[in-house]
Amino acid sequence: MxxxxxxxxxxxxxxxxxxxxxxxxxxxxxxxxxxxxxxLAILAYWAYHRAKNRKDLDD
Numbered sequence: 110m111x112x113x114x115x116x117x118x119x120x121x122x123x124x125x126x127x128x129x130x131x132x133x134x135x136x137x138x139x140x141x142x143x144x145x146x147x148x149l150a151i152l153a154y155w156a157y158h159r160a161k162n163r164k165d166l167d168d
Contacts, residue, residue, distance in 0.1 A: 122142055129135045 122138060125138050126135050129138065
């Protein structure tokens with residue numbers, strides 16, 4: 110069931126950019142595509158940094 114949903118949710122970004130009405134729409138597509146990955150990388154770095162600097166493990 111989840112595989113069917115993944116197939117249905119796949120979006121062809123290149124096709125959307127080619128059919129974009131103006132450059133503002135293209136910028137919105139780029140931001141919407143890359144923003145989740147950037148936020149995930151920031152969250153991973155924050156978790157790593159916080160775990161690395163824990164004071165209770167220095168005993």
